[in-house]
Amino acid sequence: MRTVRSFVLRQGRLTRGQEQAIENVWPVYGVKRGDGLLELGDLFKREAPVTLEIGFGDGVSLAEMASSAPERGFIGIEVHRPGIGRLLHLINEKGLSNVRVMDDDAVEIIKNRIPEESLDRVQLFFPDPWHKKRHNKRRIVQPEFVSLIASRLKAGGIFHLATDWEPYAEHMAEVMEASIDFASQAGSPFSPKPKSRPVTKFERRGLKLGHGVWDLLYEKH
Numbered sequence: 001m002r003t004v005r006s007f008v009l010r011q012g013r014l015t016r017g018q019e020q021a022i023e024n025v026w027p028v029y030g031v032k033r034g035d036g037l038l039e040l041g042d043l044f045k046r047e048a049p050v051t052l053e054i055g056f057g058d059g060v061s062l063a064e065m066a067s068s069a070p071e072r073g074f075i076g077i078e079v080h081r082p083g084i085g086r087l088l089h090l091i092n093e094k095g096l097s098n099v100r101v102m103d104d105d106a107v108e109i110i111k112n113r114i115p116e117e118s119l120d121r122v123q124l125f126f127p128d129p130w131h132k133k134r135h136n137k138r139r140i141v142q143p144e145f146v147s148l149i150a151s152r153l154k155a156g157g158i159f160h161l162a163t164d165w166e167p168y169a170e171h172m173a174e175v176m177e178a179s180i181d182f183a184s185q186a187g188s189p190f191s192p193k194p195k196s197r198p199v200t201k202f203e204r205r206g207l208k209l210g211h212g213v214w215d216l217l218y219e220k221h
Contacts, residue, residue, distance in 0.1 A: 018085025049120035059087025129165035150181035164206030169214035182218035
């Protein structure tokens with residue numbers, strides 16, 4: 001699989017609250033970097049359906065989803081420290097025991113640390129669209145990546161994608177429709193926004209700019 005990183009690292013300043021959350025909450029809910037496969041039951045100290053979110057941004061929507069579904073386990077992957085600090089602060093503030101946080105490249109985590117057929121849901125909301133045509137190859141949604149996601153989902157598991165960039169939505173639809181592992185829940189590439197997905201910071205920004213928003217929900221065969 002050609003390596004496509006799931007992020008571009010942009011440094012940002014941490015607030016004092018974010019620094020304290022990383023210092024005090026990460027040791028409890030953060031997952032240390034490593035190479036071994038995770039035992040998800042041990043990770044959450046119980047058996048539960050697990051949702052993996054790639055690139056949770058400021059963590060607000062992930063915290064809201066975790067608060068609304070305490071019966072589920074949520075793994076959030078993000079490399080930007082302010083977002084990590086914000087989510088950890090929310091975990092502590094809301095008393096969320098069903099969230100775990102990872103801070104490495106999502107592709108490497110999924111390849112090396114997530115067991116096959118272990119996830120119930122994978123979420124990829126508003127990834128970098130790489131607007132310029134010469135950069136399109138850097139988009140994370142590629143056939144190889146979709147096959148990797150399929151290998152980690154259980155049968156019947158859901159891959160939920162969303163973007164506010166129409167050319168990327170069309171690209172996502174093309175890749176997902178070509179996959180032999182998935183079928184659209186809507187019978188066509190685009191689905192109505194499910195109530196379970198909160199509006200994200202990036203989505204609000206796109207809406208203010210007049211962008212549309214496209215959700216794609218695909219079920220693994």
